Amino acid sequence: MLTQNQLQVTTLGECRIQSPLQGSKRVVFVSENKRVRFHDKIGIDVPSEEADLSFEEAGPQRMIYFDPAKTTAAVVTCGGLSPGLNNVIRAIYSELRHNYGVPKVLGIRNGYQGLNPAVGQPPIELTSESVEEIHKLGGTVLGTSRGPQEPTVVVDFLESQRIDILFCIGGDGTQRGAHAISQEIARRGLAKSVIGIPKTIDNDIPFVWMTFGYQTSLEVAQDVLRGAHVEAKGAPNGIAIVKLMGRHAGFIAAGAAVASDEANFVLVPEIAFPLNGEDGLLASLRRRMERRGHALIVVAEGAGQHLVNAPDSRLRRDASENVQFDDIGVLLRDRIKDYFDEIGVPVCIKYIDPSYIIRSVPANTWDRILANQMGRFAAHAGMAGRTDTLIGLLHNELIHVPLQTATALKRQLDLESDLWMAVLSSTGQPRWCGGEGTFDA
Numbered sequence: 001m002l003t004q005n006q007l008q009v010t011t012l013g014e015c016r017i018q019s020p021l022q023g024s025k026r027v028v029f030v031s032e033n034k035r036v037r038f039h040d041k042i043g044i045d046v047p048s049e050e051a052d053l054s055f056e057e058a059g060p061q062r063m064i065y066f067d068p069a070k071t072t073a074a075v076v077t078c079g080g081l082s083p084g085l086n087n088v089i090r091a092i093y094s095e096l097r098h099n100y101g102v103p104k105v106l107g108i109r110n111g112y113q114g115l116n117p118a119v120g121q122p123p124i125e126l127t128s129e130s131v132e133e134i135h136k137l138g139g140t141v142l143g144t145s146r147g148p149q150e151p152t153v154v155v156d157f158l159e160s161q162r163i164d165i166l167f168c169i170g171g172d173g174t175q176r177g178a179h180a181i182s183q184e185i186a187r188r189g190l191a192k193s194v195i196g197i198p199k200t201i202d203n204d205i206p207f208v209w210m211t212f213g214y215q216t217s218l219e220v221a222q223d224v225l226r227g228a229h230v231e232a233k234g235a236p237n238g239i240a241i242v243k244l245m246g247r248h249a250g251f252i253a254a255g256a257a258v259a260s261d262e263a264n265f266v267l268v269p270e271i272a273f274p275l276n277g278e279d280g281l282l283a284s285l286r287r288r289m290e291r292r293g294h295a296l297i298v299v300a301e302g303a304g305q306h307l308v309n310a311p312d313s314r315l316r317r318d319a320s321e322n323v324q325f326d327d328i329g330v331l332l333r334d335r336i337k338d339y340f341d342e343i344g345v346p347v348c349i350k351y352i353d354p355s356y357i358i359r360s361v362p363a364n365t366w367d368r369i370l371a372n373q374m375g376r377f378a379a380h381a382g383m384a385g386r387t388d389t390l391i392g393l394l395h396n397e398l399i400h401v402p403l404q405t406a407t408a409l410k411r412q413l414d415l416e417s418d419l420w421m422a423v424l425s426s427t428g429q430p431r432w433c434g435g436e437g438t439f440d441a
Contacts (some may be wrong), residue, residue, distance in 0.1 A: 002038070002053055002405075009056050009400045010182075012191050012385035015063035020101055021382070022062060030059030036397045055207070055399035057375040058391055061122035065385025066164055066193075068100040073382065074123060074163045075109035076115065077140040078170035078177070081356075082201050082213035084363035084371035086134040086141055088169055091127045091375025100383055106163065109398035111145035111170075112177055116153040123161065140360045148177040157191060158185075165193040165382035171200040172407050175390060179403040182388035191381045196390040196403055197374050201359050204249035206409040207392040207401045212371040214251065216364045221256035224354045225298060229262035232294040235348035239285070239295050239336060243353045246300030250413045258422045264288055264295045265429050267328075269302035270413050273432050275335065282339045284430055289345070297332065299354070304328040311370040329353055373398060 018437060022026045035054035037103040039046050075092055077085050089107070096102040108114035109121040124130075124142075134141050135208045158166060158181075175196045182194040201217040221244055238291075244252045250268025255265035259404035265281065265288075267273055274280035288295045308326045331353045342346045363371060375396045378391050392401040424431060 001047060002050060004025055004053055006405045007055055007402065008385055009036070009402055010186075010388045012065050012387055013385055015061060015065045015166045016065050017067055019060065019062055019064045020068060021060050021084045021099060024099075027060050028389045029062045030057050030244070031173060032061070036394055038394070040395045045148075047383060054322060055392065055394060055401060056354035057344060058381060058398040058400050060380045061384040064383045065094065066383050068096075068102050068383070069315035071096075071100075071102045071164045071383070072104045072162050073102055073165040073167065073379075074106040074158075074161070075126070075142065075167045076169065077142050077144050078111040078113060078168065079146055079176040080171070080198065081139050081144065081215035081359045083138060083198050083359065083361055084171060084212035084213075084367045085139065085199065086137050087223050087363055087368050087371035088197055088212065088375040088378075089126075089140070090131045090135045090197075091372045092167055092379050093131050095376045096383075097126075097128070100379070106161065112144035112147065112149045112154070112174075114142075115157050116149040117157060119149075136362060138360045146173070148173075148180065150384075151180045155180050155184045155188065155190070155192075159190070162370065163192070165195065166439065167195050167378055167382065169197045169199050171198070171202075172205060172410070174199070175205075175403050179189050179388060179407060180318075181402065185387070188338050193385060193387040194389075194403075195378045195382045195386065196406070197378050198390060198392070198406075200244050201252060202249050203251040204411045205390075206248075206411045207390070207394055207399070207407065208395070208408055208411070209393045212367045212374060213359070213363065214255075215366040215370075216318065216361060217245070217252055217358050218255045220358045220361055221252060221354070224258035224352065224358070225256055225262050225296065226364075228350065228352055229260070229296045231350045232296050232351075235294075235350075236294060237289055237290075237340075237345065237347040239296045239297065239327060239347050240350045240352065240362050241299065241329055243299050243301055243327070243351075243355065245303040245355045246358065247325065248302045248305065248410055248412060251419075252302075253298050254419050254423050257298050258419065258426055261297055261426055265297045266423050266427055267297065267299040268304040268413055269300055269305070270415055271303070271432050272306040273304065275304075275307055279430055279432075282336065285336065286340075286343070286345075289347070299328055299332060301325055301328065304331065307331060321345045351405050
């Protein structure tokens with residue numbers, strides 16, 4: 001259960017410098033006393049201890065901590081790609097350089113590797129010319145990598161480059177690294193700010209209602225599902241299986257399925273669906289084929305891992321400590337083929353994995369706006385001396401979330417939400433159940 005203390009944001013000290021934004025009529029400053037409630041609805045499902053929990057609202061402050069003319073900032077992008085990364089980079093640079101007057105903003109190359117001189121390339125200095133067109137591009141112009149670097153080495157680098165504010169754009173692994181860097185800075189008693197900007201198309205970061213890139217991923221994925229549906233209908237007894245990203249959360253699979261309105265089965269990590277038995281996927285698929293002669297299955301990459309039966313000791317992890325799952329799409333393809341072979345029904349199975357294509361495209365209009373907002377508000381947080389802090393999004397308000405709190409939890413699809421109800425309504429699939437199952441594999 002959360003406490004108000006866990007939502008308390010760390011600051012570097014008293015803000016004594018008047019913000020250069022005060023002369024602008026375009027700026028609405030945030031009151032230091034304004035808070036955003038954790039729960040927007042109060043009812044029997046909300047513990048009384050959490051009823052009054054609140055977050056600090058993000059935004060420009062009238063008084064700031066850093067003197068803009070003497071400040072150096074740096075931006076790093078880590079982990080997998082997501083639509084909107086370049087938009088965040090550009091927004092941070094533009095806010096700092098053009099509005100605050102910060103003279104130097106560095107771009108860190110290839111993720112956290114760029115913060116370790118022994119393995120990384122030197123930083124580049126961002127300019128108006130270098131960021132002018134990047135918001136129209138997919139990927140990240142700074143490059144990216146997975147895995148942390150030793151915090152002591154990173155902070156040595158920050159000191160050598162005289163970097164005052166570090167902006168870390170990435171998922172939960174990146175933000176755990178940012179928290180470790182913040183701790184080392186605090187241990188040394190340095191006045192340096194570390195601000196996290198959440199990045200994952202999986203949309204699975206707590207206290208962030210929607211991450212930039214998620215809407216774009218739905219837009220591209222639903223086009224893939226429509227094409228897969230055509231493929232399934234175009235062959236006798238055609239079955240299309242589309243695997244989408246989502247290690248621990250099924251937001252992309254569910255959202256794309258509802259957007260396309262073509263899927264017949266949606267499999268997500270939140271549900272340990274049964275494969276065999278009359279209520280299982282295979283029998284349900286057989287009945288679907290008998291009725292309609294084709295089917296489209298959408299599966300998140302982290303779904304169905306209970307079918308692999310691998311003990312925890314055998315789990316493989318990447319450099320960011322993310323579990324490397326077995327390919328559930330391949331497993332389903334093979335098990336479905338074997339099942340229909342056994343009952344003497346020929347099927348034509350098409351397996352499609354568009355994951356890396358989806359995450360590398362430029363951001364759509366919605367995600368451009370969200371990425372711009374998060375970039376600008378991250379700049380405000382850094383200049384106001386907030387540190388060890390993530391920019392969150394709650395009830396359509398940008399907020400400050402302590403990095404330790406944000407990385408301690410995992411956000412998953414609510415199986416009582418309207419999104420999942422829409423999936424069930426659209427597909428007609430069995431509801432099965434949520435959580436860890438003990439189904440016959």
